Amino acid sequence: MRYNAAMRSPGLKLVVAAAISGALALLSSCSKSKPQQTVVLAGMSMANSMRFEFAVYLLPRSAGDPSAVLREALAGKYSSLKEVAEIPSAPRGMLVHARLERHALREYPPPDLKSLSYSGYGLSAEQAQALQRSDEAFILEFAHPKENVWIALRTANSLVEEIARRTGGLIWDGETREVFSPDAWRKKRLASWTAVVPDISTQTVIHIYPAGEYMRAITLGMGKAGLPDVVVQEVPASHDNQAGNLINLVCQSMAEGVTFKPSGKFNLNLHAIKDSRVRDTQLKSLKPNAAGMACLSLKTGKWEEGDPKNRLVELSADRYSGPDHQSQQTSMIDSIFGSEDEYTEVKHTDALLEASRKARAHLPELHQAFNAGLQPGEYIQLKAPFEAPDGGREWMWVEVASWKGEEIKGTLANDPFKVSGLHAGQIVEVREKDIFDYIRQYPDRHQEGNTTGRILEKLEEQNGRTKRRTLPTKPQITQCDPE
Incomplete structure (x- = not known):
């Protein structure tokens, strides 16, 4: 059996605010239809x-x-x-x-x-x-x-x-x-405003809240600088930090004078950020395969209740390949910040199976908690099997987006090493009866579960092997096409 032993690790540490105006509101959207959007107007940046x-x-x-x-x-x-x-x-x-x-x-x-x-x-x-x-x-x-x-x-x-x-x-x-x-x-x-242009994140806040099966992230406060607020739609809860960092970098670029082209394309280059503290903090956190660049499409954002009364720009990852929005978004995040996966090849042991049995006993309460509504910053990931070409199974983490009876839909949290046709961020469907373990992260960032992962680590230590660490096999975009 091959296990992806841990969640993808972009390694980003900045935490964004998880609130919505006035009182904490967990908003959800019943409609999944997407309105027609237009690219932003050329030069849509600072107001007069x-x-x-x-x-x-x-x-x-x-x-x-x-x-x-x-x-x-x-x-x-x-x-x-x-x-x-x-x-x-x-x-x-x-x-x-x-x-x-x-x-x-x-x-x-x-x-x-x-x-x-x-x-x-x-x-x-x-x-x-x-x-x-x-x-x-x-x-x-x-x-x-x-x-x-x-x-x-x-x-x-x-x-x-x-x-x-x-x-x-x-x-x-x-x-x-x-x-x-x-x-x-x-x-x-x-206190930190020493240059002409500030670190714009010190003047703004990012609200991240549930919107349907995923999260929605939006800035408040960009209007103080005459700039549009920035929104990212359908963010998996485990990506809230990365989405927040991406938003802050786009906002910083606008504050430093970037203007948008008629094509709606915007090539975000981390190395081009002028504020050294903003730039260097992010550069230090990049994984070895990070390109430090995101090839974005900018669209006119759709205003929703509670949004700032300001122009909205939505960041889209539709310039990346992938079968769905989530896989494109993950490819974009991996491209700018990098990522890494771990995997372990082991045979099932009695201890591993017993840990899985105990973990599975928590599935009913996890199912109930998910359908009751998770808090901002909270998510559930489940370890599920995927058939490999060699007849074996590769176990990977799936972040739950929908849980109806036995049917579970979510985004794949790992890049597979043997299973073809799948990659991190892609929407997949699994069944509750096949689940092997779980991870539940709470709003304060502490986690429960993954007991089988700890057993795998012990097995590796006993066998005198170190955990294999491999960068994603799919190519990263290292150069955006012209704007």
């Missing part, structure tokens, strides 16, 4: 002007008058900003419009405690509770032309921090739907 909204929630017994703090700040350190009674449609300078909402609980309600558990940063338990009683919010709307995009955003970030510090308030980013203490705001939004 941009506007966005921050606010400072004033906690009960606020320490100061935010209007007075604003006037003093604009007369001094922030004199480049001009306060106006109304924001024009085409601002010609760095503008701010401020108003005090005295009935915030009704007209501008803060996030509830559940929402704060994933969209609140640096808040004490007392501050989180006090925020629920906050009935005043000092709302600031900023606007400016694209020529001022980065200095204006940095100025707005600094100004709202100062107002929050001097009033004892908490900062609300209306674009990313997050709440920060002043210290957390400085750490996230300002």
Whole structure:
């Protein structure tokens, strides 16, 4: 018997936020029909002007008058900003419009405690509770032309921090739907901003949530830079990190001035990222067979409930070969970041069969948990057999996308070594009665299962053999065709 001993390992460590606006919502889509999409318009990048909204929630017994703090700040350190009674449609300078909402609980309600558990940063338990009683919010709307995009955003970030510090308030980013203490705001939004263009991921957030059988990932906050938000559809849950890293790299490219061509093709080159920290962090995590390049198609994204009110660009992997969307997407991710698989050749032992029997006893509860709905970041993989040409079986992991009775559909998590016609990411169907083991990953990234895998490792040690490690046999795209 040949076992693919572990899940594919792209080796990426960045974790993206898994939340949806206001309160955590696990959305699902009943419709699987895909709307007609057009490629993005040539030059669809930075808007001529941009506007966005921050606010400072004033906690009960606020320490100061935010209007007075604003006037003093604009007369001094922030004199480049001009306060106006109304924001024009085409601002010609760095503008701010401020108003005090005295009935915030009704007209501008803060996030509830559940929402704060994933969209609140640096808040004490007392501050989180006090925020629920906050009935005043000092709302600031900023606007400016694209020529001022980065200095204006940095100025707005600094100004709202100062107002929050001097009033004892908490900062609300209306674009990313997050709440920060002043210290957390400085750490996230300002501390690492040393060049003209920031690491754009410090100004945005990525929401990843269930949408039908797979996940949907979308940015919030790109509108602050006058740039479109970015979405990736039908992401297997185990690929959320890779999808998030891909999105961040595309966003960074746009922030650094990349424009889109009429063809809709976009060749993302990791080596072309100008921000050395963003670039080098990813380069260090690449597998040996990584091309550091993704050949993307950019399409006009379809707006869904909860999405930012902004232009949307969808990243598509349809320039890669494969029988379905998931296999193309996996090929694209493997191309830019690389991957590796492990396999072991062993005969079934009594210990291995007993471990499998115990693992299979968990299948009913796994089936029930899956159909009840998994949380963002949670997934189930099952070890299933595939017939090899030599008459043997190759056991590989399948990430569950659908589980109806005995029939299980999912995406193949491994590249086979003997079975032809299959590759990682491809949609396959298996039967529950054939399952040998399971892996369940929870939202906090801890895992259960794979007891047979640990036995395989012991068998290898006893036999004095090391685990074989082989790179994917299918060729990686190392050069994209011209845009």
